[in-house]
Amino acid sequence: MANRKISIWLHVKTEKGWRYCRPVYGKNNKLKPWQAWIGGKEVHVPGAKHCLYYTDPISRKRVWNTVLGSQPIHAIRAAEYKQPYLNAHAVGLPIKDEARTYIGFHEALAPYLEEYKLSHPC
Numbered sequence: 001m002a003n004r005k006i007s008i009w010l011h012v013k014t015e016k017g018w019r020y021c022r023p024v025y026g027k028n029n030k031l032k033p034w035q036a037w038i039g040g041k042e043v044h045v046p047g048a049k050h051c052l053y054y055t056d057p058i059s060r061k062r063v064w065n066t067v068l069g070s071q072p073i074h075a076i077r078a079a080e081y082k083q084p085y086l087n088a089h090a091v092g093l094p095i096k097d098e099a100r101t102y103i104g105f106h107e108a109l110a111p112y113l114e115e116y117k118l119s120h121p122c
Contacts, residue, residue: 004086006079010036010048011066020051020064023072031072050075052082057089 008031009020024035024042036045050067052075065082067075089095 004083004090006052006054006082006086008072008075008079009051009053009064010034010045011051011064012036012038012045012048014038020053021045021048023050031076033072052079054082054086057086 008023010023012019012021021036021038024032024037026032034044034046034048036043036048038045050069050072052063052065052067054063055061056063065078067078069075085095
């Protein structure tokens with residue numbers, strides 16, 4: 001069975017350079033903002049970036065994705081979004097290519113203008 005676990009990490013600049021560190025969880029099991037375990041100590045790192053770590057089910061490579069947004073909730077939501085994709089692939093469901101999941105402005109404008117012309121006669 002494929003690895004379906006996604007973990008949240010912090011990308012932190014230390015004296016030795018950039019490295020991935022585990023985030024600190026509070027008593028309520030929530031991520032503490034900009035807190036990381038470095039050298040066995042809880043350290044405040046204001047410039048840290050949240051990252052997702054998982055194994056890609058198709059290429060079997062380790063993937064580190066930087067999360068857009070600076071709050072811990074952005075990393076949690078990104079992990080929740082990616083988890084069903086990994087679960088579906090593990091049970092053998094076909095996965096739609098996620099390369100193009102948005103509609104561009106020029107693609108949405110033409111149908112709108114056509115509808116506008118039909119509903120507003122000159």
